[in-house]
Amino acid sequence: MDFSHPRIYDSDSILSLHHEPRHVIIYGAGVIGCEYASIFRGMDVKVDLINTRDRLLAFLDQEMSDSLSYHFWNSGVVIRHNEEYEKIEGCDDGVIMHLKSGKKLKADCLLYANGRTGNTDSLALENIGLETDSRGQLKVNSMYQTALPHVYAVGDVIGYPSLASAAYDQGRIAAQALVKGEATAHLIEDIPTGIYTIPEISSVGKNRAAVNGNESALRSGPRAI
Template sequence: MARYDYDLFVIGAGSGGVRAARIAGQYGARVAVAEERYFGGTCVNVGCVPKKFLVFGASYAHDFEDAAGYGWSVGERSFDWQTLIANKDREIQRLNGIYRRLLEGAGVTIFEGRARLGEEPHSVVVNGQTVTAERILIATGGWPELPSEPGAKEYGITSNEVFHLDRFPRRVIIAGGGYIATEFASIFNGLGAEVTQLYRGHQILRGFDRDVREFVSEELVKTGINIRYNTIISRIEKAGDCLMASLSDERQLEVDAVIYAIGRVPMSRGLGLEEAGVEMDKGGAIKVNDQYQTSVPHIYALGDVTNRVNLTPVALAEGHVLADRLFGGREERDVNYDNIPTAVFSIPPVATCGLTEEEARARFGNVDVYRSNFKPMRHTLSGRDQRTMMKLVVERESQRVVGVHMVGADTPEMIQGIAVAMNAGATKQVFDRTIGLHPTAAEEFVTMRTKAPEPAGDED
């Protein structure tokens, strides 16, 4: 008779949790998963997937304008927010069903409700029922946070609520300068709103390559987004049907919505982790070793709740590797955290893989940089004032390409392929020997030959 009810109990049915549960189930393990909100987690429901639908919707405004240069007369245009949201909701519901069927197909027992660790080791309490498991996986992800400024929690919203707004806000403040803030600034701007993006620092997209940050901010301003640096919201008050936002520079803005995208926190509270002895950092992120094991050996954690590399494909990879190790006899399996491609789906989009120029210089000392800035072929007829920037960072001694960065149309699609070459150790000479696909922007990556001048200083 089995000592435990389950071999693995997963708390959280987001990307990482579902992948771990499904693969473990396919190996024959007795698996259960508990989810209190929706299957697929943030990415499927209030993250990557619905965001991309909104980006597609926003992009049409630019496409309609560009069409005139190619002989098209588009005529009168109108946009209906409710239609976009309803169609998005229908697709998300379909995806929720797919996630559920994937789990059921792997023989996973599903608990719909909030789960927490029980008082006894190896126990989990969900919906008032206590079950036991040999191993427990915490995969609860992260959650957007609101600041403590007066009115922020009462009147501000986050990316979670944006996808369910009843009506389209015509004047919007986006607070933040990271991925999510920059993407929503482009979305609402493209859909016709008057957008002001506020950032407390001197340049958006902290952590990205300096050239990328400077270039994309210039391109976003061209599209009509008002970016204000070194500025935050000090207070939000109700003003009739609108909101009045008082800013740190003593100005006031009357808007219809204030969207905060200032960061996310691990969803680790209320799970009984402290009582069980699971070690966390001061921000609530669960500490794990290279086996995804917490300070309590039978409890594991992965994905955004560990606050390491907070990307959906990383959580998927971690969940798969953990199941392989625990139940598939593949102890050698590991996740490659090098050269992880990532994208910001702004308009225009940003995509990068590998090290920034600044990181490469700090790590290797001597690097060669190749940079290109040009007007894309599409806009020679459209007349749009939009440019593309591409950049290669090469470690000088080995000539290995250690960083690739781009701002421009179709960027994420290109960088995914280049990431394969980088993980294979491609050198600049390999890029040089590769014949370009003409006429494309992508061919620029294999035709850049002139090194950029060395930086004059170390200014940030």
């Protein structure tokens, strides 16, 4: 992906958008992609949302995912499920995305939002014997120590849950381990999640799929908020 092209953005550079697009392609329908789809559609920008999976935000309960899809379609967002790009052409006035299905889309700009990777390439971690995974992330233990016990890592660079609120606590736990040699605190199992789409989505605890058919462990009831 050529992020040096003036019409191709990631989730950070899109905040410095230097023109007013009438049509945007968003590749990736995870949390970030869906949030930006809401933002652009709210500004009356035509949105093509390319989803590599069969439904939006598959970690949510089916009815929540379906509800978000309904609201997106109703607002004018075009969702294209089970699609992957084959190549991207950058033009002076926009981009052309060729999909593996044979479809071809042209828009004023492209937002690539198909996941984030750890910004570890420039750290030369191989010089101290640390390896990252394919997404540039580090493995840690319960005290947030890497494979080198004197090197700690917290936040998005260690993967799930990739939430600012969790990263704050991870930092506190790592600091306690660093100073005392052990950590008595730990992250709570059920971390509240907020997704800033339109409409907004919040969740905490296990979803239906996680209870593995044990309906006695599940109570649900819709509420208008």
